[in-house]
Amino acid sequence: MAFMTLENIAVCYDKKKQILKGLNLEVEKGELVSLLGPSGCGKTTTLRVVAGFIDPQEGTFRLDGDDLTKVPVHKRNFGLVFQSYALFPHLSVYDNVAFGLKMRKMGKDEIDRKVKDILEVCGLTDLADRFPQQMSGGQRQRVALARALVIEPKLLLLDEPLSNLDAKLRVNMRVEIKRIQKKLGITTLFVTHDQEECFSISDKVAVMNQGVIEQYDSPENIYRHPKTEFVARFIGFENFLDLKKSGDVYQTADGKVFAVETPHEEAALTGTIRPEDIEIDREGRTANVLEGTVGVRTFLGKSYQYEVSTSAGKFMVNMRAEDQFQEGDPIRLYLPANKLILVSR
Amino acid sequence: MAGLEVPCGETLGRHKVNGEVEMKKSSAFIMVVPGLVILAVCLFLPLLRVIVPTFSDGEYPFSAYISFFQDEYYMTIFFRTVKIALITTAVCMIGGVPTAYFISRCSKKWRGILLAVSIFPMMTNSVIRSFAWINILGSNGIVNRFLMAVGLADKPVKLLYTEFAIIIGSVYLFLPLMIVTVSGVMENIGDDMMEAAQSLGANRLIAFMKVIFPMSLPGIIVGGILVFTGTLTAYTTPQLLGGNTNMVMATFIYQRAMAVGDWNGAAVISLIMIVVTLIVIKGFNALANRLDRRGESNG
Numbered sequence: 001m002a003f004m005t006l007e008n009i010a011v012c013y014d015k016k017k018q019i020l021k022g023l024n025l026e027v028e029k030g031e032l033v034s035l036l037g038p039s040g041c042g043k044t045t046t047l048r049v050v051a052g053f054i055d056p057q058e059g060t061f062r063l064d065g066d067d068l069t070k071v072p073v074h075k076r077n078f079g080l081v082f083q084s085y086a087l088f089p090h091l092s093v094y095d096n097v098a099f100g101l102k103m104r105k106m107g108k109d110e111i112d113r114k115v116k117d118i119l120e121v122c123g124l125t126d127l128a129d130r131f132p133q134q135m136s137g138g139q140r141q142r143v144a145l146a147r148a149l150v151i152e153p154k155l156l157l158l159d160e161p162l163s164n165l166d167a168k169l170r171v172n173m174r175v176e177i178k179r180i181q182k183k184l185g186i187t188t189l190f191v192t193h194d195q196e197e198c199f200s201i202s203d204k205v206a207v208m209n210q211g212v213i214e215q216y217d218s219p220e221n222i223y224r225h226p227k228t229e230f231v232a233r234f235i236g237f238e239n240f241l242d243l244k245k246s247g248d249v250y251q252t253a254d255g256k257v258f259a260v261e262t263p264h265e266e267a268a269l270t271g272t273i274r275p276e277d278i279e280i281d282r283e284g285r286t287a288n289v290l291e292g293t294v295g296v297r298t299f300l301g302k303s304y305q306y307e308v309s310t311s312a313g314k315f316m317v318n319m320r321a322e323d324q325f326q327e328g329d330p331i332r333l334y335l336p337a338n339k340l341i342l343v344s345r
Numbered sequence: 346m347a348g349l350e351v352p353c354g355e356t357l358g359r360h361k362v363n364g365e366v367e368m369k370k371s372s373a374f375i376m377v378v379p380g381l382v383i384l385a386v387c388l389f390l391p392l393l394r395v396i397v398p399t400f401s402d403g404e405y406p407f408s409a410y411i412s413f414f415q416d417e418y419y420m421t422i423f424f425r426t427v428k429i430a431l432i433t434t435a436v437c438m439i440g441g442v443p444t445a446y447f448i449s450r451c452s453k454k455w456r457g458i459l460l461a462v463s464i465f466p467m468m469t470n471s472v473i474r475s476f477a478w479i480n481i482l483g484s485n486g487i488v489n490r491f492l493m494a495v496g497l498a499d500k501p502v503k504l505l506y507t508e509f510a511i512i513i514g515s516v517y518l519f520l521p522l523m524i525v526t527v528s529g530v531m532e533n534i535g536d537d538m539m540e541a542a543q544s545l546g547a548n549r550l551i552a553f554m555k556v557i558f559p560m561s562l563p564g565i566i567v568g569g570i571l572v573f574t575g576t577l578t579a580y581t582t583p584q585l586l587g588g589n590t591n592m593v594m595a596t597f598i599y600q601r602a603m604a605v606g607d608w609n610g611a612a613v614i615s616l617i618m619i620v621v622t623l624i625v626i627k628g629f630n631a632l633a634n635r636l637d638r639r640g641e642s643n644g
């Protein structure tokens with residue numbers, strides 16, 4: 001059995017609305033798993049079930065084979081990093097980090113050694129005497145991390161830990177978190193709504209939608225083979241067309257034929273493709289082509305993005321700067337079979 | 346309450362100032378003048394008018410004060426007053442702080458209701474309030490009737506006209522002040538503080554003592570000062586619930602001035618009370634600063 005398991009977890013805050021609907025998740029020891037999903041899908045709720053702040057109406061949470069569903073928060077020994085950092089403002093960095101060790105009634109010398117070690121790992125040695133309000137966001141973030149790690153937790157739980165940092169610091173910190181996590185080999189749950197952040201840091205990603213996990217896989221597999229339209233949309237696919245299976249190929253409602261590399265067992269599904277994977281057809285192909293009219297153009301730096309109206313709806317197409325089109329130009333879009341992906345509706 | 350410094354409010358204040366356009370010193374001074382004039386005329390002038398003569402009373406400058414501290418009867422009243430004020434403050438803290446925390450954790454709607462309920466006693470007249478306690482504590486009051494009914498006492502226990510009665514009355518009077526002040530500070534402490542402490546291995550009680558309590562200390566200190574000075578200077582409650590045998594400074598001043606006509610004696614006691622109040626406020630602040638050193642080196 002996996003190191004950490006959530007089995008069939010159900011949570012509702014009030015009777016009307018169920019937030020988690022039978023959620024299942026398995027995490028192996030030492031893995032960093034991300035919960036990815038739009039705001040309000042239940043990521044924080046899931047994390048709070050694991051942390052012990054929420055008693056789920058149904059389901060079991062196991063760690064290392066033990067059922068911890070009813071164990072109170074302070075006996076779980078998990079490290080938590082809050083979105084707000086939640087540093088104690090009346091304590092110095094040193095005392096913030098030492099707090100958890102004092103709760104464990106450790107000797108003064110042992111506390112001192114452990115605090116200094118973790119401050120070193122997190123690059124905080126020089127800031128030990130500062131108070132939280134005297135530090136920058138990135139520094140506070142590190143203190144929060146150090147405070148959670150010093151107790152040598154069985155699980156590390158991070159709830160959107162980087163969302164309060166500016167873009168550049170965010171990238172640095174996520175590398176930092178990954179480095180420390182691998183160094184200490186600590187099993188980690190990481191909540192985020194940022195797909196880039198999540199892909200860069202995770203061993204596995206659980207994409208959540210409305211209280212269930214829609215897909216759980218490695219970042220690479222999710223990026224290349226999203227299973228559902230929701231997952232595809234969330235990780236950057238912008239173009240969707242309804243397809244029906246007919247023999248070996250797939251057809252749109254108006255009879256256009258599309259071949260794909262990876263077939264799908266369902267009969268009615270959605271084909272999707274990233275804006276940068278669409279090409280221009282100049283050879284007059286008959287399959288995998290959509291005819292349309294060029295619409296608004298936006299400049300993306302490396303490329304231009306065009307909005308193209310087709311019989312199957314609006315398509316976003318990225319093209320290099322040398323291929324210039326004017327609004328109103330007719331255009332033939334080629335959707336290569338190896339880039340056109342089929343997902344469930 | 347000139348010496349009142351709130352250690353935590355300091356940072357708050359600084360942010361506020363930073364956000365505003367700095368005013369020219371002269372125009373700022375002009376805006377302060379009306380306030381200063383009103384203060385001078387209404388506060389310092391009468392005070393000086395009363396206090397100054399006390400120093401020329403007797404053979405040498407401080408003889409009025411020295412003889413106060415040498416008089417055993419005066420000292421009994423002095424220490425009784427301070428004792429009652431300290432006990433009342435302590436009881437209000439012990440009862441008020443957890444209540445305030447509870448209220449601060451309620452939803453917005455319940456918070457409003459509970460605060461209104463706790464302020465309610467403050468909105469009734471203090472004479473009426475004291476009469477209510479006379480009704481409860483008197484020899485024919487509810488408490489005594491209950492004690493005799495269940496057989497815990499065979500004749501009425503003397504509850505009214507004791508220091509105990511004054512303390513009860515004062516706690517009732519000032520507890521709302523404590524609750525309102527402290528819950529106001531606690532409202533601004535996020536749930537994440539308690540949760541972070543719990544995740545680090547503290548149960549709720551320890552988390553409260555180690556995190557919530559020190560974080561709300563500024564509010565508790567302010568509440569403590571309000572309760573202490575309030576109790577120290579309260580007149581109606583000790584007059585009605587303490588009777589003539591349990592005189593406190595405020596009732597004593599009144600007796601000196603009105604019954605005996607010793608205005609100078611009354612003024613002496615007044616100044617002593619002011620000094621005691623200032624010392625206690627200083628003490629509270631010193632305590633707060635010792636317990637809360639955060640941001641000390643912050644420029």
Ligand SMILES: Nc1ncnc2c1ncn2[C@@H]1O[C@H](COP(=O)(O)OP(=O)(O)O)[C@@H](O)[C@H]1O
Nearest residue numbers: 013014019037038039040041042043044045046
């Ligand atoms: N304490 C609460 N009481 C009632 N509803 C809540 C509470 N916390 C969260 N919710 C609701 O539960 C849903 C999921 O919330 P959350 O788990 O915080 O989502 P996420 O972290 O993915 O943004 C949201 O619709 C939110 O409004």
Ligand SMILES: [Mg+2]
Nearest residue numbers: 043044045160
């Ligand atoms: Mg959240």
